[in-house]
Amino acid sequence: MLIQLRSAGTGLVLDARGPHPPAIVHFGRDLGDVDPVSLVDALVPAVPPSAMDLPLRLSLLAGPDQGWTGRPAVGGASAWRLALVSRPSPVSVTTESRSGPLVLHTSIELTAQGLLRLRHRLTNTGDAPFTPSTVDMLLPVPDRARELMDFSGVWSYERRPQRMPLRDGVWLRETRHGRPGHDDPYLMMLGTPGFGFDSGEIWAVHLAWSGDKRVFAERSPLGRAVLGCGELLGPGEIVLGPGESYESPWAVAGWSDSGIDGLSARFHAEIRAVKRPIPRPVVLNTWEAVYFDQSMERLRPLVDAAAEVGVERFVLDDGWFTGRTDDRRALGDWTVDPERWPDGLHPLVNAVRERGMEFGLWVEPEMVSPDSALARAHPDWLLGPPDALTWRHQRVLDLAEPGAWQYVLDSLNALLSEYPIAYLKWDQNRDLLLEGVSHRQTTALYRLLAALRARHPHVEIESCASGGARVDLGILEHVDRFWTSDTNDPLERQRIQRWTGVLVPPEYLGAHVGAPTAHITGRRTDLGFRLATALFGGAGIEWDLTTADDSDRRAVAAWVALYKELRPLLHTGTVVRTALPGGDDPERLLHGVVAADRTQAVYAYVTMRASASALPAPIRFPGLDPDRTYTVRPLAVGAAPRTVQAAPPGWVERGDVTLPGRVLAEVGIAAPLLTPERALVLRVCAVA
Incomplete structure (x- = not known):
């Protein structure tokens, strides 16, 4: 046949x-x-000499x-x-x-x-x-x-x-x-x-x-x-x-x-x-804001600050469960810490929901600390011999062991039944480092996620594996979002999001605005660059907003409002990218999202490092309808990106430019002379 x-x-x-x-x-x-x-x-084909017949x-x-x-x-x-x-x-x-x-x-x-x-x-x-x-x-x-x-x-x-x-x-x-x-x-x-x-x-x-x-x-x-x-x-x-x-x-x-x-x-x-098409809410995650310093007194001001800028989902990260004061202990003991949270998480959850936000929680169910009640009670549930290597002071919980699998399901089910949790950040912070167990562990994980979703179908789950170590279409059948990388440095994020997005749509890739100084790289970046980078994804914040000044808070609130306005386009449109001269790691790059009907688009023109040319190549806009006419305008995302130029291009002075889509795609418009680590966000709308 x-x-x-x-x-x-x-x-x-x-x-x-x-x-x-x-x-x-x-x-x-x-x-x-x-x-x-x-x-x-x-x-x-032909049959070559000295080959099969x-x-x-x-x-x-x-x-x-x-x-x-x-x-x-x-x-x-x-x-x-x-x-x-x-x-x-x-x-x-x-x-x-x-x-x-x-x-x-x-x-x-x-x-x-x-x-x-x-x-x-x-x-x-x-x-x-x-x-x-x-x-x-x-x-x-x-x-x-x-x-x-x-x-x-x-x-x-x-x-x-x-x-x-x-x-x-x-x-x-x-x-x-x-x-x-x-x-x-x-x-x-x-x-x-x-x-x-x-x-x-x-x-x-x-x-x-x-x-x-x-x-x-x-x-x-x-x-x-x-x-x-x-x-x-x-x-x-x-x-x-x-x-x-x-x-x-x-x-x-x-x-x-x-x-x-x-x-x-x-x-x-x-x-x-x-996947179910739902708007991706603006998230605030507490990890880089407070780390393990958790209490109602510490977090209540952050809840208020999050609500004031328009956050829609507040996520409590690692540090909420019994004895978890650092990353060396207590993993696997999935009960709320009675010392830091004497009334459970109810006061925090109520404060979050009273401010109009959903509540989310961090868990790492596949791992266990050797220093934990779980490991002491069930050493037989740990994968590998007693002297197996630890990684981030963790061992692996054998999910193929029926008792361990049921324990995790029951623990998470109890949390989701007691608290109105809308979202789980599901982490996995180490390799297995054992041969011959990957298949059974992975299939047990899939069964666990499926069983939990069957009990709580409205809870969203994020796949985080020490950042972006588990981004694949197999786990995507069971989760709603990926944590793209543990770094929030926007310069690194531009590259990571660009290439992760080749396979996965941007709305499934968590992209957060971090603090002025990136916690992982130590690089200090402009707020506008951080905001523009996080705009093109499942947007969120990972920054102690209580330390931000009024000007920065107003800029973040305006950015959140802009994200909500653009969300229907950003999360349904066609992703386009252009590498300007420089190859796979260019000095300047452009990426954007074009509406399905090509009536509008949003692009980011990004300078990664100092230009080798005094006058960079024009900005070109892929994906537009060549037979339509469009107006291009800069969007305010934080303060205007810094430039070093005696005079801007003429269209920038005028505030916009109107040209056919064919011209914008093939010829482009003059680029302003942005300094390194800056982004110019441009909105393109068809002329009626």
């Missing part, structure tokens, strides 16, 4: 005629009403028995034969392949947004146990895709892009953190050389999984290239007894012929279609 799937300008052609497993013949631009037989026949066919289960000498899709099994093909819907296919006592069901979907989703379910139908080593997705990529891009990073500096040519061999990224990690490859892209935000053809893969993983690109001297991904299984981590199955995580692949922004448009539309 030859199958053609089409959606959102993307097409997939699948050769499922057998006897070998199905093969993806084409994934990319929609080919229209092509005859699949003619297409497949036209692509049968049949043309190479790269199937979804490619391995040595099919002449593929690259990484096999399924380790420990070969000689697969196609047994069954079905069509659950017009845009999905299910196939069954067999190899001895093993049966593999492959689900293939092309979503309404043109994304390809694949997963395998491997079942042992024999009498003896079977231990799979790899159960990966393989996606063939055309030869013209020669440049590779993925990401790395460390704590507080996540999602650093890295680019290179793909030569013969394998570029393999494996994460062994028990979570994706700060160095997560995140989204691996293979595209035509020189692809950018608005140009080039790109194929990309992401594994929707929150545990250990592998993502790779491979080019064979035979002339074929693949992108692949799958769960990274430790030796003996999965052993299938007779009749047992293993289901791989979803591999999500995208294609774009309009650069990285084209990929983002597909991923963002998919996420927005699946």
